[in-house]
Amino acid sequence: MLEARDLYCERDERTLFRGLSFTVEAGEWVQVTGGNGAGKTTLLRLLTGLARPDGGEVYWQGEPLRRVRDSFHRSLLWIGHQPGIKSRLTARENLHFFHPGDGARLPEALAQAGLAGFEDVPVAQLSAGQQRRVAL
Template sequence: MLEARELLCERDERTLFSGLSFTLNAGEWVQITGSNGAGKTTLLRLLTGLSRPDAGEVLWQGQPLHQVRDSYHQNLLWIGHQPGIKTRLTALENLHFYHRDGDTAQCLEALAQAGLAGFEDIPVNQLSAGQQRRVALARLWLTRATLWILDEPFTAIDVNGVVRLTQRMAQHTEQGGL
């Protein structure tokens, strides 16, 4: 269970959000929408523990994040709005880099599920923005993390990619993920 209690976030003299509270249980998901600059990424960074709120707290399994940071991060997959990939590596090498315990067959299957069959050995810097995003999102087919926090996951993704990603997210929540 992920819980936000009375979160407050201010930037300069502007309040991005105040008194924000919610609980997310196993098998549930939430999509955060809002205009540019509204604080969506800021909220996600608070939920990952990368930033701290000006007031309030984030809890994982009923415990404040700062008390369970290691176990929380073992259960978390965070993919920010930047793909977070190594552009000089191939798509396959990127998956091996992030999932050292994953064997080649698993990584190839993840790339295929993400719609990148045939692009495994191409350096990422030679792929389109959408293909690069798919390389980052291929981690969703490899991870054992319970909680996924994805910032703008559909950015640069075509319709087929959105369908694949949506199906994977639904599968994850059906299996008790958040």
């Protein structure tokens, strides 16, 4: 479980957010939206421990993130603006490339990511959202 309690963040004397609290349970997906400069990337940096909030606290598994940062980072998957996949390869080939092995679980993983039927499509032909799901 990831929890934000009363987060406060200010940049260049401008408040990005104040009193922001929420919980994300295991298996939940979160979408962060907002205009340019609204603080989306800043919030994600706070939630991953890459930056410290000006107020409030982020908790991982009930512990302050600042105390369990190393173990948290070992279980973290971060996909930023660039998905970090090979665009000339197919979704299936990308999974084989980054996770070599027998490939028995690849069809299930692609189906869970909503990519069933796209296994053999070159990643360059997939939408940006589909490319991010390949990266996941």
